Amino acid sequence: MMKTLFIKMPRRSYAYSLLFALGIFFIAGTASAVEISGSTQFEVTAYARDGQFDGQDYRSNFSVALAPEFFWDWNNGDSSIVFTPFYRFDENDEERSHGDIRELDFLHVFGNWELHVGVRKVFWGVTEFNQLVDVINQTDSVESFDGEEKLGQPLISLSRVTDWGIFDAFILAGFRERTFAGEDGRLRGEFIVNESNARFEDDREENAIDFALRWSHSFGVFDVGAYWFRGTDREPILEASFSNGSLQLTPFYEEIDQIGTDIQATVGNWLWKFEGLYQKSNLEEYSATQLGFEYTFFGVANSATDIGVLLEYGWDERGEDSTAIFQNDIFVGARLTLNDSADSALLVGGSYDADSSTRSFLIEASRRINDRWTISIEGLLFHGGDTNDPLTALNDDDRIQITFERFF
Amino acid sequence: MLTKNVKKIMIASISSAIVLLSFQAQAEFSDDPIEKGLQIAKKVKERDLGWGDSETTLKMILKNAAGQTSTRELRTKTLEVQGDGDKALNIFDHPRDVKGTAFLSFSHPIGADDQWLYLPALKRVKRIASRNKSGPFVGSEFSYEDLSSFEVEKYTYKFLREEPCKGGTCFVVEQNPVDKFSGYTRLVSWIDTTEFRNWKIEFYDRRNSLLKTLTVEDFKLYLDKYWRPTSTNMTNHQSKKTTDLVFEGYEFRTGLTDRDFNKNTLKRAK
Numbered sequence: 001m002m003k004t005l006f007i008k009m010p011r012r013s014y015a016y017s018l019l020f021a022l023g024i025f026f027i028a029g030t031a032s033a034v035e036i037s038g039s040t041q042f043e044v045t046a047y048a049r050d051g052q053f054d055g056q057d058y059r060s061n062f063s064v065a066l067a068p069e070f071f072w073d074w075n076n077g078d079s080s081i082v083f084t085p086f087y088r089f090d091e092n093d094e095e096r097s098h099g100d101i102r103e104l105d106f107l108h109v110f111g112n113w114e115l116h117v118g119v120r121k122v123f124w125g126v127t128e129f130n131q132l133v134d135v136i137n138q139t140d141s142v143e144s145f146d147g148e149e150k151l152g153q154p155l156i157s158l159s160r161v162t163d164w165g166i167f168d169a170f171i172l173a174g175f176r177e178r179t180f181a182g183e184d185g186r187l188r189g190e191f192i193v194n195e196s197n198a199r200f201e202d203d204r205e206e207n208a209i210d211f212a213l214r215w216s217h218s219f220g221v222f223d224v225g226a227y228w229f230r231g232t233d234r235e236p237i238l239e240a241s242f243s244n245g246s247l248q249l250t251p252f253y254e255e256i257d258q259i260g261t262d263i264q265a266t267v268g269n270w271l272w273k274f275e276g277l278y279q280k281s282n283l284e285e286y287s288a289t290q291l292g293f294e295y296t297f298f299g300v301a302n303s304a305t306d307i308g309v310l311l312e313y314g315w316d317e318r319g320e321d322s323t324a325i326f327q328n329d330i331f332v333g334a335r336l337t338l339n340d341s342a343d344s345a346l347l348v349g350g351s352y353d354a355d356s357s358t359r360s361f362l363i364e365a366s367r368r369i370n371d372r373w374t375i376s377i378e379g380l381l382f383h384g385g386d387t388n389d390p391l392t393a394l395n396d397d398d399r400i401q402i403t404f405e406r407f408f
Numbered sequence: 409m410l411t412k413n414v415k416k417i418m419i420a421s422i423s424s425a426i427v428l429l430s431f432q433a434q435a436e437f438s439d440d441p442i443e444k445g446l447q448i449a450k451k452v453k454e455r456d457l458g459w460g461d462s463e464t465t466l467k468m469i470l471k472n473a474a475g476q477t478s479t480r481e482l483r484t485k486t487l488e489v490q491g492d493g494d495k496a497l498n499i500f501d502h503p504r505d506v507k508g509t510a511f512l513s514f515s516h517p518i519g520a521d522d523q524w525l526y527l528p529a530l531k532r533v534k535r536i537a538s539r540n541k542s543g544p545f546v547g548s549e550f551s552y553e554d555l556s557s558f559e560v561e562k563y564t565y566k567f568l569r570e571e572p573c574k575g576g577t578c579f580v581v582e583q584n585p586v587d588k589f590s591g592y593t594r595l596v597s598w599i600d601t602t603e604f605r606n607w608k609i610e611f612y613d614r615r616n617s618l619l620k621t622l623t624v625e626d627f628k629l630y631l632d633k634y635w636r637p638t639s640t641n642m643t644n645h646q647s648k649k650t651t652d653l654v655f656e657g658y659e660f661r662t663g664l665t666d667r668d669f670n671k672n673t674l675k676r677a678k
Binding site for chain 2: 037039071073077080082107109111112114121122123125148159161166216218223264266268269270271296298299304306339340341342343368371372374405407408
């Protein structure tokens with residue numbers, strides 16, 4: 001249990017970050033008082049059945065997560081530090097009980113330039129059902145099923161705003177390994193991923209330094225981004241191995257070059273979305289795309305309610321026999337926004353794998369209870385088609401999850 | 409005797425002064441109600457030109473028909489753009505679950521505005537469809553179009569009448585939105601004849617029935633030239649909900665420029 005209390009981060013860059021932060025605190029003697037905010041999440045999950053695999057013989061789970069945010073700024077707001085530690089306790093899954101530094105970011109703004117040093121989260125992309133081109137941060141996959149939760153990335157980045165768009169350069173100082181559910185975790189594959197045996201193509205392993213460049217611009221109805229990334233692939237190849245007589249999976253992180261783009265056209269009620277990437281490593285090269293639209297009916301039936309209809313398609317050249325989950329998948333969704341004072345919203349979505357006919361169904365509802373509390377409910381249903389699809393492992397993981405979040 | 413005469417003379421001269429004043433006011437404007445409406449609108453815009461940029465903190469108090477209230481607090485940075493609509497950056501401080509959420513908009517006199525929303529939990533910037541002009545802003549009785557900058561080209565006008573109002577005497581002007589995606593068929597505005605401040609607006613929905621009334625509590629003068637409301641009330645007559653908007657002091661010419669309004673400033677708005 002103790003080991004889970006350690007924050008898994010490349011040791012050297014972690015030390016650098018802390019040293020740097022201490023230095024900045026020293027320099028920022030004139031900084032205004034710290035602003036503290038954040039939230040505590042209380043999560044209850046109910047599963048329809050016991051899981052398929054050993055360790056999954058439970059139908060309810062409780063979890064608490066704490067994410068405070070400390071913020072200092074000085075120089076009229078041109079210099080600031082934000083520190084967001086995170087810790088989750090999970091009743092059953094030892095691997096999901098974990099901590100992270102989501103952000104420890106020193107920001108300095110000078111004219112049209114922006115410098116970040118520390119640990120940050122950076123989001124790229126436009127689509128809703130898959131975050132294909134969001135490559136700076138590693139996925140904290142034990143946090144949520146949709147892969148939207150990310151681990152903090154140690155980095156130095158420089159950004160400049162020009163009349164021709166925003167240019168960003170990133171030096172990613174250290175690599176974060178993906179988190180995986182443990183033996184007692186639900187929503188996992190048949191075999192446990194043993195993170196401690198992870199292999200890397202780069203000899204520097206988790207101390208490897210990666211690079212990225214990005215340009216993004218808005219003109220007329222278009223919002224366009226394009227990037228180049230060189231370094232360690234955030235998505236590992238999972239290799240089978242025997243450990244203590246049982247079959248396990250070991251992550252192997254390749255070195256890659258990747259170029260990608262994200263485009264959105266906002267035309268009247270339509271949002272047209274496209275994400276695409278091309279990736280090359282020593283083992284393979286491939287392209288992948290996620291594209292689709294969202295059409296919104298505003299003020300339905302003379303009410304304040306908006307209904308958005310979403311359709312997306314995910315394709316990956318590597319096809320069905322690869323680690324790609326969305327290789328020929330269709331996503332359909334409807335988003336209901338009440339525009340009331342409680343910010344009530346509902347999202348219903350489904351995915352269909354056209355190769356294996358695996359289906360999954362998602363429902364997300366949320367609203368504010370009062371000034372301090374919100375409630376959200378998430379339902380997930382799985383129906384695996386042919387057994388080659390990795391999602392068939394989730395066939396007994398239908399669940400409903402209720403999260404109360406208290407903000408401070 | 410003498411005092412009586414003095415009184416008479418005084419009354420005579422005052423009334424002639426009033427006649428003279430109103431004659432002058434008449435001379436400034438056309439007799440054609442359509443032309444006069446447009447002239448008044450241009451005057452409203454003209455009187456407010458050149459303020460440059462401003463920052464304000466505002467509180468929104470939402471009250472439903474049962475009297476339950478909820479509060480929003482946000483900071484707004486606005487940049488005047490000559491020859492186009494204004495640029496605005498709104499940053500939410502309250503309620504706590506939306507703290508750090510920020511909203512960037514480039515408004516345009518004709519056609520859809522450009523709007524981006526920043527979601528701090530995901531660090532994600534989303535360009536949002538802005539055809540929802542009539543949609544409520546954060547669950548309040550103010551729609552997006554109610555809060556966007558006043559541009560002469562957004563409406564056609566018709567002068568209706570002149571009548572006493574909170575600001576003294578007001579021109580009552582009917583405004584018809586040019587944009588077919590507006591939530592209104594018409595607006596009726598009460599604009600005072602001396603400072604050209606908008607004291608009251610009635611909003612008529614697409615079926616031309618009275619939907620909402622905006623009333624301004626009072627105005628405050630900034631930089632010796634620019635009037636800004638101290639607080640306003642929007643009452644929805646159909647839902648019986650109200651929203652009070654309280655402005656906690658404006659600061660003008662704080663040095664904002666075009667470079668303070670882009671996706672980078674949106675992401676780091678705190």
